[in-house]
Amino acid sequence: MTHRERLANLLRAKSLVRGDFTLASGKKSNYYLDCRLTTLDPEGALLTGYCILETLDEMKIKPDAIGGLSMGADPVVSAAIVVSAIEKRSVQGFLVRKEAKGHGRQMQIEGLENPRGKRVAIVDDVCTTGGSTLEAIAAAERSGAEVIAVISLVDREEGGSDVLRAKYNYRSIFTARELLALA
8 A cells, every 4th residue: 555545544544523613714514634633643644754755756846845834734844854854855844833933033934044045845734725824835935935835635625725726836645525535
């Protein structure tokens, strides 16, 4: 079984929950994808890291760094950078705060020193409206980084991916429809 197939099985088993939910976007849904239950699982993290790197390979992109908005992107970023080290093709990671810290160095982007001119991939766990991904992209671009790829673990296919795809090189590893089909 491929990394992607194994990760799909884990997402279905651990992260896909049926019921009545209100999403961060305010939309109602009859299912919820709590990807952190998979991305923070040891095997799930490993598979997530491999799938992110394999997606970048398919896109023929070699970023200087991989990052995203805290919280959803944190385990995805960590998984990808650890697997990049295992595979001896190290890629720096970074995290984007919702807003700059009010103390210390007052940074919004953590883990990436001097982002200006860096080619970066922005990652997230789930794309619904694309709002959190767009926040991370905006922060990266304000810092002078060039966003060369945008990847979400799961695209809910509710408009966000279309918004991202209109301006960025966007891919998802899975669509919600794919995960729901065999659940």
